Amino acid sequence: MSKKTALITGVTGQDGSYLTELLLSKGYEVHGILRRASTFNTSRIDGIRKDTIYGNPPNEGNPFFLHYGDLGDASNLARLIGRIQPDEIYNLAAQSHVRVSFDIPEYTTDITATGTIRLLEAIREVGIKPRFYQASSSEMYGLVQQIPQTETTPFYPRSPYGCAKVFSYWVTVNYRESYGLHASNGILFNHESPRRGESFVTRKITRGAAHIKLGLQDKLFLGNLDARRDWGYAKEYVDAMWRILQQPEPDDYVIATNETHTIRECLEVAFARVELDWKNHVEIDPRYYRPAEVDILIGDYSKAKRKLGWEPRTKFKELIELMVDADLKLIHDQLAGKVNRQD
Ligand code: NAP
Ligand code: GDD
Numbered sequence: 001m002s003k004k005t006a007l008i009t010g011v012t013g014q015d016g017s018y019l020t021e022l023l024l025s026k027g028y029e030v031h032g033i034l035r036r037a038s039t040f041n042t043s044r045i046d047g048i049r050k051d052t053i054y055g056n057p058p059n060e061g062n063p064f065f066l067h068y069g070d071l072g073d074a075s076n077l078a079r080l081i082g083r084i085q086p087d088e089i090y091n092l093a094a095q096s097h098v099r100v101s102f103d104i105p106e107y108t109t110d111i112t113a114t115g116t117i118r119l120l121e122a123i124r125e126v127g128i129k130p131r132f133y134q135a136s137s138s139e140m141y142g143l144v145q146q147i148p149q150t151e152t153t154p155f156y157p158r159s160p161y162g163c164a165k166v167f168s169y170w171v172t173v174n175y176r177e178s179y180g181l182h183a184s185n186g187i188l189f190n191h192e193s194p195r196r197g198e199s200f201v202t203r204k205i206t207r208g209a210a211h212i213k214l215g216l217q218d219k220l221f222l223g224n225l226d227a228r229r230d231w232g233y234a235k236e237y238v239d240a241m242w243r244i245l246q247q248p249e250p251d252d253y254v255i256a257t258n259e260t261h262t263i264r265e266c267l268e269v270a271f272a273r274v275e276l277d278w279k280n281h282v283e284i285d286p287r288y289y290r291p292a293e294v295d296i297l298i299g300d301y302s303k304a305k306r307k308l309g310w311e312p313r314t315k316f317k318e319l320i321e322l323m324v325d326a327d328l329k330l331i332h333d334q335l336a337g338k339v340n341r342q343d
Helices: 014-025 074-084 098-103 105-126 160-179 201-213 234-245 263-273 302-308 316-335
Strands: 005-009 029-034 064-068 088-091 131-137 183-188 220-222 252-255 282-284
Touching: 005 014, 005 074, 014 029, 014 234, 029 074, 064 074, 074 105, 088 105, 088 234, 098 105, 098 160, 105 131, 105 160, 131 160, 131 234, 160 183, 183 234, 201 220, 201 263, 201 316, 234 252, 234 302, 252 302, 263 316
Parallel strands: 005 029, 005 088, 029 064, 088 131, 131 183, 183 252, 220 282
Antiparallel strands: none
C-alpha cells in the first residue's frame, strides 16, 4: 500500500505535536499548517525533525512538512489542499481558550467556527474526498443536560468558544450528509500533558507547584476551584483521532475517562507531589472567573471502546504527577541552560 498523506491544522499545538509523532510512526507523510508569528511557535515540534522545511520545496526522504497558512485564509487553504492532496485531514486549529473567548468572541467565531467551513469548502473546491476529523469538544455540553455525557446528550454551550465548537460539530455532520464526505467528530473531554499550554488550569498548577518548590515563585493565582473536569492524557487521545478516521463509516465519538475531579483535587495531587500544602500558596483572583461556568464534565466513552477498541490508560493522579515531574525537569534544564523544549 502506498504511503498515506495527512494534513494537520493546529500542528504546533499540544495535540498537533502528539498526532504528528503518531502518524510519522505509522509511516505517514505529514503536512502541518503553521501560522506566522513574530516569535518562534514551533517548540512542541522542533524535536521531531531538525531538518523540517518551512513551506516548500519538499526535501527528499523527509516525511514532515510545514506550510504557512491560517484558518482565516480560505484561498491559502484551497491552494495547500490542492497541492498536498491529503488522504486525511485533522482539523485541530482553534482559538482554544474558553476564558479568552469571552474577550475575543468575534475572532474565536471566525477561527473556531468559520475556519472549519473554510476548510470544508476548500476540500469541495479542490474536488477531492479526504477523510476529515473535526476536533469537537466536551465544552459543547456546557450546562450539562445528562450525567455522564454521551454522543446523544443535547448540547448547551456556555461560552463563545463552546458555541463556535457546536457550529463546527454540526457543519461536519452536514457535509457528511450533504456531500458524502467521510467526516467525523471526536468529542474530546479535557486532555492534558507536559505540552499543555501554560494558561490552562492543570498546566498552570503543575508549573506553579514546580516553580514554588524550587523557590522561583511564592503564590499561584487561580479562579473557580469547584469546577469538575474529566481529564485524560493527550498522548492517548490522538490515537483515538486516528482510529476514528480508520473506520469504514464516518461517525461521532466521545473520548473521555469517565472520571471527574475538581480543580481543588488537582491542587492536592500536584502540591503533594512536591511535598507542599497548596493552601499556603494559592490565592483566588476573580479575574480568572468566567461570565458563565461549566460546572461538571464527565464523559461516557463506551461507544469508542466498543467500535474503536479505544480506552484511556492514564488516570487523573498519574497524569498530574507526570506533569509535575516534567515541569520540574523542564525548569532544571532551563536553569542549566539546556534547550527549551517541552516534552
Ligand atoms: P492548542 O494547544 O491551543 O493548539 C491550537 C492550535 O491551533 C495551535 O497550533 C495554534 O497555533 C493553532 N491556531 C490557532 N489559531 C489559528 C489560526 N487562526 N490558523 C491556524 N492555526 C491556528 O490546542 P490543543 O489542546 O492542542 O487542542 C487541539 C484542538 O482540540 C483545538 O481545536 C481544541 O479546541 C480542541 N479540543 C481540545 C481539548 C483539550 O482538552 N486539549 C478538548 C477538546 C477539544 P499557535 O501554536 O501558533 O498558537
Ligand atoms: N484556565 C484557567 N485558569 N482555568 C481556571 C483557573 C485559572 O486560573 N482557575 C480555575 N479554573 C477553572 C476554569 O474556570 C474551568 O472551570 C476549569 O478550571 C478548566 O479550565 P481550563 O483548563 O482553561 O479548560 P476548559 O475546560 O475551560 O477548556 C479546555 O477543555 C475543553 C474541553 O472541555 C480547553 O482545552 C478547550 O479548548 C477544550 O475544548
